[in-house]
Amino acid sequence: MVASSDREDQLKRDRATRNFVTAEDVARLAGVSRSAVSRTFTPGASVSADVRHRVQEAARTLGYRVNRLARSLISDQSNLVGVVGANLSMPFMARQLDELSRALLKRGLQCLLLNAAEAEQGVAPLIELILEFRVRAIVVMSGSPPSSIIDECMANGVRVILVNRQDTDTEADTIISDDLGGARIAAERLLQAGCRRIGVVGSGARTPTQIRRRVAFTDCIEEAGIKPAVWASGETAYETGMAAAKGLLGSHDLDGVFCVTDLLALGFLDGAHGTGRRIPEDLSVIGFDDIPQSAWAPYRLTTVRQSMSDLTGSVLATIEREMHGKAISLVHEVLPVELVERATVRSST
Template identity: 85%
Template sequence: MEASSDHEDNLKRDRGIRNFVTAEDVARLAGVSRSAVSRTFTPGASVSADVRLRVQEAAKTLGYRVNRLARSLISDQSNLVGVVGANLSLPFMARQLDELSRALLRRGMQCLLLNAAEAEQGITPLIELILEFRVRAIVVMSGSPPSSIIDDCVANGVRVILVNRQADDAETDTIISDDLGGARLAAGRLLQAGCRRIGVVGSGARTPTQLRRRVAFAECIEEAGIEPVVWASGETTYETGIEAAEGLLASHDLDGVFCVTDLLALGFLDGARRMGRRVPDDLSVIGFDDIPQSAWVPYHLTTVRQSMSDLTEAVLTAIEREMHGKDMDLVHEVLPVELVERATVRPTA
């Protein structure tokens, strides 16, 4: 058997096939035990200075890297955090993922990203796949996992953190921005500007975030005795914003519009200007999210800001909480928002 193994190794070398350098390879070159190599690369472990130096020199010579996945299987403690998200190219989602992944790295954790854009059967298969990597926690940025898969996660000691979405009667951490409060801020600001012919623009995506914002805004406008005009069609894109402007403004003489995302609002602004509407003189527009593009000079969009740093910190706090089986201490946090005044709403009437 040993001769056969040597022969296979020689064949691999001859063919240019290379394997990962193992701890056993380092131990052989350094003339130490396998456990000495492990202790050398384990913070706080006891190893003599001479052995540590020999192991480090051998590792450098061979190009050895610690197999952290294998180590997590042995220690039952992973530094991997699974992240499930869709529409990752949207500005708000891209920024959220960027900040979260960088924050995880600063805390010594790694991001395992699964794109749910084509998860036709829901996100359950993705979460099942993530569990196979023995992750420390799962952050769900898109979709709503059923309680059955959440129970499996909890049984395996894995926290499930839902961002801007909720699961009924499930053992999950939930972190959402104050969509209801933000929509009310937008409604109040348009009313203060003297707007009385008001519309609300969303896409055809019935995400929890969009529904909360659209419904809360409409309720506030109705309380003021105004029946809002609603657009809820298409994808959540800049192009849908243009379509909404062309469709609504051609049939309604609106003087105020709330778009449930900034991306829709930017498209709406450009569509309205193409139709000769002057912003904010003829038409006031408010968005939601405060994506970087909202502050660009051609738009200077008045919007509702949700703090990305607060959102990221809340997710990290949830990840780092200890698990205690079914009695674990869950995080349920609603993050405050604020209205950012720029140049797309008339002064208060």
């Protein structure tokens, strides 16, 4: 019989040509079967106290870690959740990803992130790649996958959750904030403040979220008999807000502006200050998202808040809903929003 120290020396020599410790290595050092190692690290599996102790000691000695990816390949339940997103450095997207990834970890789930910033062919190839990892669900934060990819995911028992992306051509779970209601709230607040020369600022990105907000705001303003000035070019960035302030305020004597994202609004505020406009005495400004920077002292932006905790909770609840083949019960949820009053809108008249 080979002594334990001899087995350990042999294992160290064997590992000289490998980069990781296997379950077979642990089994050899502990003097047990490979299946005993598997049972030791499987919650609820039957294994004697003596075998469990020997396996755990061997695992500590060798620095063994369970290969959870391999385990998910042979089990019916994966702990991986694929997340597809772009513009990950943008404040709202970064906060959304931070909260979602931390919440997944608390639930014992792991986030597999794919950056769609350079996805020239759309998100379909990225979703096909994620499927190869046998993920439990796919959360799409950017782009709109084609229905054929959605069908393939469902056939493999994988939920596809579109976040703030409403696509009527695909059968997927959708969770969106009430962009239409939020835009109307912003319009009504500017009208209450006595604004009558009103503009709306978006970027040239033409994302579903921006389009919904801009159109809903414009409709509400036009119902009041006002034709708003519209800016819709450039990237969704602070610099675009600056450019919009220079362009719109240089050609229109505006007294109220709605920016479809806070990042645009912050740039617009700084650009407006550069033209000599006083906020809110000369010009009232409202944003949308309530990113952390909106509350900073130099801005104190009045904005429409969408609850990040509600959004994250709804995504988690959707992930954890059971699927029964093609008899899947789809989720279509619209999350409420609210106006956060700070210092960039005049008091109601």
